[in-house]
Amino acid sequence: MKILKYASLGFAGILFTAVAILFILANREGANKMSVSIEINKSPTELWPWLEEPEKIKQWVGWVVEIKPLTPGKQGVGAKAHWVMEDRNNGGARVEMDDEVIEYVPLKKIVTRLAASESFTGESSFVVEDLGGKSRLTSTGRYDFGSPFVKLLTTLVMSSAGDKLKEDMMRLKGLVEKR
Amino acid sequence: MESLIHFLLGPQLAEEILGDLEEESLLRGSNWRRRQLLLSVLPLLGLRLRHFHIEERILLASGLFLLPVRAIDLLWAFVLSQVPLKVDLIRPTDHLLFTLALALACAFVCSLYRQGMGIWLGVAALIALGTIPAQLPLWYWLLLPALCFAVVKAVDSRRRTS
Numbered sequence: 001m002k003i004l005k006y007a008s009l010g011f012a013g014i015l016f017t018a019v020a021i022l023f024i025l026a027n028r029e030g031a032n033k034m035s036v037s038i039e040i041n042k043s044p045t046e047l048w049p050w051l052e053e054p055e056k057i058k059q060w061v062g063w064v065v066e067i068k069p070l071t072p073g074k075q076g077v078g079a080k081a082h083w084v085m086e087d088r089n090n091g092g093a094r095v096e097m098d099d100e101v102i103e104y105v106p107l108k109k110i111v112t113r114l115a116a117s118e119s120f121t122g123e124s125s126f127v128v129e130d131l132g133g134k135s136r137l138t139s140t141g142r143y144d145f146g147s148p149f150v151k152l153l154t155t156l157v158m159s160s161a162g163d164k165l166k167e168d169m170m171r172l173k174g175l176v177e178k179r
Numbered sequence: 180m181e182s183l184i185h186f187l188l189g190p191q192l193a194e195e196i197l198g199d200l201e202e203e204s205l206l207r208g209s210n211w212r213r214r215q216l217l218l219s220v221l222p223l224l225g226l227r228l229r230h231f232h233i234e235e236r237i238l239l240a241s242g243l244f245l246l247p248v249r250a251i252d253l254l255w256a257f258v259l260s261q262v263p264l265k266v267d268l269i270r271p272t273d274h275l276l277f278t279l280a281l282a283l284a285c286a287f288v289c290s291l292y293r294q295g296m297g298i299w300l301g302v303a304a305l306i307a308l309g310t311i312p313a314q315l316p317l318w319y320w321l322l323l324p325a326l327c328f329a330v331v332k333a334v335d336s337r338r339r340t341s
Contacts, residue, residue: 089313097263116263
């Protein structure tokens with residue numbers, strides 16, 4: 001019984017320390033941001049369609065099931081779309097979110113605002129630099145989570161989100177350079 | 180409560196002890212009797228389990244090993260499900276190393292409490308691996324049961340030599 005008592009105390013201590021560390025990490029400046037940059041051996045003109053055409057985006061952003069434009073024919077600021085994604089970590093549940101372009105400079109920059117009801121809101125941007133026949137693509141994301149528990153886990157969530165973004169960008173590089 | 184005491188003590192002993200408590204409660208009151216019954220449950224449960232070592236080991240392996248290991252994996256699954264642009268059904272290496280460390284700590288606590296837990300924890304580790312709905316690397320499948328088994332063996336052999 002004594003061992004169980006010590007084990008319980010030890011467990012409570014570890015739990016408290018873990019929560020305290022997560023809380024400190026989640027409240028750092030930039031804890032909810034991520035950024036990935038890659039060089040692609042194609043010009044911005046060849047890269048750009050992959051950043052705004054739904055059928056092309058579906059090929060390199062993992063687990064996207066559908067991107068439905070809500071403002072058909074509209075390009076640039078104000079264009080809206082509805083995304084449906086599959087969440088394999090939640091029994092294949094369908095996750096839906098909306099995005100709206102809030103900044104648009106053709107061949108250079110596209111910034112979108114994302115929102116999934118009650119789950120998160122955020123901004124995602126793609127900046128393309130012309131390196132003379134090559135391009136540098138920098139993607140940044142900033143997300144705010146609705147639930148206090150998920151806020152506490154921000155560091156863990158953003159670390160996995162950063163890894164996913166890297167994977168997606170490498171897939172994009174492969175697809176663009178193959179053409 | 181009384182039927183639980185009957186189950187834990189057996190009918191004959193329960194009859195005697197409950198009879199004594201009944202007599203004493205005439206002097207001390209029914210609250211005292213209720214408190215005595217409540218305070219007796221855990222030690223009696225412990226005594227009962229000690230008579231059935233196998234049951235105790237199953238209880239330890241599931242409660243102090245399988246449950247925390249599965250709970251931490253559920254937490255990882257929850258973290259991954261919160262990633263805005265969803266991720267694959269995998270467990271990143273840092274998640275796996277953390278779970279491995281937790282599993283070894285649990286195995287250590289279990290083996291301090293009862294010797295001969297090696298096989299039970301090995302089986303519990305395989306159950307944990309089999310029920311995690313993600314692609315796990317081969318090294319993790321091999322290391323988790325093997326290291327838990329090794330921790331138990333090390334504690335058992337240290338106990339024997341001391």
